[in-house]
Amino acid sequence: MNKILIANRGEIACRVIRSAQALGARTVAVYSDADRESLHVASADEAVHIGPAKAAESYLNIDALLAAAAATGATAVHPGYGFLAENAGFASRVIEAGLVWVGPTPAQIDAMGDKARARSLAEAAGVPIVPGSARFPTGELDGLEAAAEQVGYPLLVKASAGGGGIGMRLVDGPEQLRKTAEATQTMAERSFGDGTVFLERYIPRARHVEIQVFGFGNGRAVHVYERDCSIQRRFQKVIEEAPAPGLPQAVRVKMAEAAARLAASQHYRGAGTVEFIVNAETFEFFFLEMNTRIQVEHPVTECITGLDLVSLQLRLAAGESLDHLTQDSIPLAGHAIECRLYAENPAKMFLPSPGKLARFALPAATEGVRIDTGVREGDTITAYYDPMVAKLICHGATRDEALARMAAVLEGTTVEGIFTNVEFLRRVVAHAAFQRGEVFTGFIDAYKADLLA
Amino acid sequence: MAHEVELMTAGNMWKVLVKPGDAVKAGDTLFIMEVMKMEVPHEAPADGTVSAVNISEGEEGLDAGFVAVVID
Numbered sequence: 001m002n003k004i005l006i007a008n009r010g011e012i013a014c015r016v017i018r019s020a021q022a023l024g025a026r027t028v029a030v031y032s033d034a035d036r037e038s039l040h041v042a043s044a045d046e047a048v049h050i051g052p053a054k055a056a057e058s059y060l061n062i063d064a065l066l067a068a069a070a071a072t073g074a075t076a077v078h079p080g081y082g083f084l085a086e087n088a089g090f091a092s093r094v095i096e097a098g099l100v101w102v103g104p105t106p107a108q109i110d111a112m113g114d115k116a117r118a119r120s121l122a123e124a125a126g127v128p129i130v131p132g133s134a135r136f137p138t139g140e141l142d143g144l145e146a147a148a149e150q151v152g153y154p155l156l157v158k159a160s161a162g163g164g165g166i167g168m169r170l171v172d173g174p175e176q177l178r179k180t181a182e183a184t185q186t187m188a189e190r191s192f193g194d195g196t197v198f199l200e201r202y203i204p205r206a207r208h209v210e211i212q213v214f215g216f217g218n219g220r221a222v223h224v225y226e227r228d229c230s231i232q233r234r235f236q237k238v239i240e241e242a243p244a245p246g247l248p249q250a251v252r253v254k255m256a257e258a259a260a261r262l263a264a265s266q267h268y269r270g271a272g273t274v275e276f277i278v279n280a281e282t283f284e285f286f287f288l289e290m291n292t293r294i295q296v297e298h299p300v301t302e303c304i305t306g307l308d309l310v311s312l313q314l315r316l317a318a319g320e321s322l323d324h325l326t327q328d329s330i331p332l333a334g335h336a337i338e339c340r341l342y343a344e345n346p347a348k349m350f351l352p353s354p355g356k357l358a359r360f361a362l363p364a365a366t367e368g369v370r371i372d373t374g375v376r377e378g379d380t381i382t383a384y385y386d387p388m389v390a391k392l393i394c395h396g397a398t399r400d401e402a403l404a405r406m407a408a409v410l411e412g413t414t415v416e417g418i419f420t421n422v423e424f425l426r427r428v429v430a431h432a433a434f435q436r437g438e439v440f441t442g443f444i445d446a447y448k449a450d451l452l453a
Numbered sequence: 454m455a456h457e458v459e460l461m462t463a464g465n466m467w468k469v470l471v472k473p474g475d476a477v478k479a480g481d482t483l484f485i486m487e488v489m490k491m492e493v494p495h496e497a498p499a500d501g502t503v504s505a506v507n508i509s510e511g512e513e514g515l516d517a518g519f520v521a522v523v524i525d
Contacts, residue, residue: 352489354463383464387489
């Protein structure tokens with residue numbers, strides 16, 4: 001595996017390039033019209049133009065990506081996250097082209113991509129699942145009311161093909177049920193080409209805790225501890241940390257073992273994340289989904305363990321034996337936290353704010369500080385892709401130390417030319433409830449008077 | 454009194470739901486931008502009749518503050 005094409009852009013492309021180069025591999029970046037001058041292009045050994053700014057015609061264009069691989073003699077493809085990272089069709093095409101796919105098998109991506117199938121696989125592996133209903137294909141809502149009674153209110157109507165908060169609607173009682181289910185089907189049919197929905201119990205005060213897993217493709221898998229990602233806006237993560245504050249040790253162990261069991265049962269290959277919803281009061285936990293990719297927030301796990309997860313992905317894909325990576329060999333040291341710096345205006349309901357980074361100054365990455373970004377001062381955050389500007393990651397011996405470092409990093413961050421959430425992040429990190437570790441997915445909404453005023 | 458509906462953010466035009474001559478009510482969605490993978494709907498600030506539509510579906514690289522729709 002001597003030349004790796006990274007089918008992505010921005011910070012994750014830069015991140016993958018870094019680990020690939022450290023392993024002595026050559027790297028190929030791809031870019032759209034909007035990314036000609038981007039950092040990931042400058043960081044790679046070679047770069048290939050793959051199409052117009054619109055993602056559908058560039059970063060999601062499988063033919064263009066495979067042509068770029070062929071033209072440069074790339075021998076492997078790393079998909080990053082987002083775009084085609086969890087597209088089994090892309091993985092298959094890469095493999096059929098004779099290239100190494102850095103990721104799980106297409107069958108594994110498929111199995112976990114279908115949420116209802118993922119649930120039944122989790123259940124079979126002895127992983128607790130949220131009470132939920134059977135699936136209702138478009139236009140077929142017979143038995144909906146009875147299914148809702150069994151699941152219990154409040155509940156979520158979820159699009160089978162959705163994800164990341166897209167295609168998910170809350171229903172408080174039977175009166176809104178049918179109308180909401182119909183609307184979700186229509187939306188899902190339009191957005192995903194598949195209107196199938198199902199119902200799932202909603203936990204009012206919930207935490208989002210996920211387990212990083214790594215499978216070796218042979219039935220052996222390890223967990224790499226948990227991350228708490230409860231601080232979210234619009235169902236999207238803003239702050240992540242590891243370990244999860246205040247989670248009883250017995251619960252952490254049970255969750256981690258369940259996640260590793262699921263990965264092992266699938267003979268899962270590579271890095272993956274098993275997401276759980278945790279009742280913040282009772283600490284009951286339920287399987288949500290498994291993501292078959294490297295996650296945005298993987299750096300917090302790397303900070304507390306010293307592992308390089310991207311490097312491990314590449315080494316496994318290259319056929320290297322990772323037999324030495326046993327569960328007992330993975331240390332856990334200290335506490336790490338990540339803040340996502342977004343181009344958005346929190347005061348205007350987090351309205352996206354594309355534009356030119358007239359000024360972009362970050363503190364130096366001193367001890368316990370890591371900054372992952374794909375942009376420099378003078379670059380433009382375009383309207384075409386996601387709003388993340390940088391990931392600010394701090395590590396400390398204790399949570400308090402990590403938080404103190406983060407406060408200093410946020411204080412030292414200056415962005416001009418666009419709106420960002422930096423002041424909002426400062427307020428969350430300084431908030432008394434956050435400092436006490438009282439995180440839950442409704443945190444931002446509950447404290448919006450303190451955070452957004 | 455004419456109401457000018459400006460783009461709240463830079464971005465791309467995804468859907469335009471009105472045309473000149475349409476009667477609209479306050480709160481009706483006039484058009485939806487697509488910005489950073491997010492839908493950003495723009496609503497009518499008042500009842501009235503659409504007198505100008507200065508944007509079209511699929512337009513890219515629009516600037517914040519651009520007067521997209523005028524309602525009389």
